[in-house]
Amino acid sequence: xxxxxxxxxxxxxxxxxxxxxxxxxxxxxxxxxxxxxxxxxxxxxxxxxxxxxxxxxxxxxxxxxxxxxxxxxxxxxxxxxxxxxxxxxxxxxxxxxxxxxxxxxxxxxxxxxxxxxxxxxxxxxxxxxxxxxxxxxxxxxxxxxxxxxxxxxxxxxxxxxxxxxxxxxxxxxxxxxxxxxxxxxxxxxxxxxxxxxxxxxxxxxxxxxxxxxxxxxxxxxxxxxxxxxxxxxxxxxxxxxxxxxxxxxxxxxxxxxxxxxxxxxxxxxxxxxxxxxxxxxxxxxxxxxxxxxxxx
Numbered sequence: 001x002x003x004x005x006x007x008x009x010x011x012x013x014x015x016x017x018x019x020x021x022x023x024x025x026x027x028x029x030x031x032x033x034x035x036x037x038x039x040x041x042x043x044x045x046x047x048x049x050x051x052x053x054x055x056x057x058x059x060x061x062x063x064x065x066x067x068x069x070x071x072x073x074x075x076x077x078x079x080x081x082x083x084x085x086x087x088x089x090x091x092x093x094x095x096x097x098x099x100x101x102x103x104x105x106x107x108x109x110x111x112x113x114x115x116x117x118x119x120x121x122x123x124x125x126x127x128x129x130x131x132x133x134x135x136x137x138x139x140x141x142x143x144x145x146x147x148x149x150x151x152x153x154x155x156x157x158x159x160x161x162x163x164x165x166x167x168x169x170x171x172x173x174x175x176x177x178x179x180x181x182x183x184x185x186x187x188x189x190x191x192x193x194x195x196x197x198x199x200x201x202x203x204x205x206x207x208x209x210x211x212x213x214x215x216x217x218x219x220x221x222x223x224x225x226x227x228x229x230x231x232x233x234x235x236x237x238x239x240x241x242x243x244x245x246x247x248x249x250x251x252x253x254x255x256x257x258x259x260x261x262x263x264x265x266x267x268x269x270x271x272x273x274x275x276x277x278x279x280x281x282x283x284x285x286x287x288x289x290x291x292x293x294x295x296x
Contacts, residue, residue, distance in 0.1 A: 044171040044178075047252035048078040052273035055091065055260070063264025068093035070103075072269065076253070080283035083167045085109045091267075102127050109191060111165045116140055118165040120191025138165070138189055147189060147196060157196035159189055166190040169200070174249055177204045177225040188231070198242075199232040208248075214256065216274050222250045 055070040070091035077084040087107045094100050106123045118138045124131040132152035138159065139145050145159035164172060169188045176184045182204050189197045205226040212224045226248050230241040246259035247269075258269030 044174050045252055046076070046083070046167070046171065047254060048076050048277040048279055049252075049254060050075045050273070050275055050277060051254065051271055053256075053258060053269040054272050055258075055267045055269045057265060058259070058268035059266040061264045064095045065093045065265045066096050068265060068267060070267065075277075077277060078279045079110070080280050081113055083111050083113065085111070085166065093265075107192075109166060111167050113167075115165060115168050118189070118191065122192055134191060134194060136191065138191070140165070145189075147191075149194060152194070155194075159197050160187055163187045163189050163197045170249070170253055173202055173204075173227055173229070174225065174251060174253065176202070177207065177227070177249070178251070193233065195233060195235040197234075199234050201230045201232070201241075203228040212250075214271075216271070218276060219250050219254060219256075219274070222252060224248045224250050 051074045053072040053074070055068075055072060057065075057068045060066060068091060070089065073088045075084075075086045077086075085108065087105070089103075089105045089107075091103045092100065093103075104125045108121050110119045111117070116139060120134070120136060120138070122134040134149070135151040136147055136149040138147035140159060140163060142161065144161045145163060147157050147159060149155050149157070164186050166188070169186060169190075172184065172186055184202045184204075186200060186202075187197045188200050205228060208224040208226070210223045211220045212222065214220050226246065228244070228246045230244045232240075233242050236242075244261040246257075246261075247255045248257040249255050254271075254274065256269075256271035258267070260267045260269065
């Protein structure tokens with residue numbers, strides 16, 4: 001491994017590393033269903049599943065990265081009253097001077113299906129060196145909400161009314177496409193930044209009627225919707241998006257054909273492994289578990 005030789009390169013690499021975490025998590029953890037009383041989306045039949053994506057370099061800009069590749073493993077599990085999401089990401093990039101960089105992330109959330117609460121944990125390491133963990137819990141009501149961070153520092157941030165958690169955000173995107181809408185802009189909180197909610201702008205693009213060209217027989221009869229999502233941090237002075245992504249969504253919340261734009265370079269993601277996961281045979285008629293009973 002070659003050492004980084006100048007501070008400007010180091011700073012640019014740090015921005016790319018943050019984009020890895022912010023962007024890919026945002027691309028993949030938004031898999032769920034929203035039943036919130038204030039901003040309920042039309043019913044979307046999300047599917048519990050495990051998916052593995054190969055990531056390859058699709059374009060480079062004027063930055064330092066000349067090649068990159070990776071793999072993303074995503075698991076969405078039905079926990080009766082909540083969705084459990086787990087994701088592991090590995091990306092390896094090579095700079096213009098031949099220096100290699102390995103980025104790993106491990107992300108987990110537990111989101112109540114009624115849209116009322118989210119427990120989150122995000123770990124990141126760069127070349128084997130761990131970054132500070134981001135963790136905490138968030139709660140929403142029709143009038144707004146609040147997130148309580150427990151790491152890396154204890155602090156609270158208010159969430160505006162209408163903020164969606166990750167699974168609810170994807171359900172809203174799918175529902176908007178099914179309703180024939182062309183754009184939506186719901187705020188999102190997913191626990192990947194320490195400053196609270198992000199603004200999102202979603203374009204609903206071409207719809208594909210079934211049968212859809214895919215190697216997975218369970219997905220072909222469903223049809224699909226192409227979307228483009230831009231993410232903005234309202235707490236910064238930067239007017240541009242911090243990350244952009246494109247993907248093809250199926251009505252059950254499964255995504256394929258990812259296009260992840262990190263600014264200096266882009267990665268294309270292909271769904272290589274996919275299987276549906278079993279759903280609970282019987283779910284008790286009980287209130288969602290309290291946060292202290294929801295370990296990640």
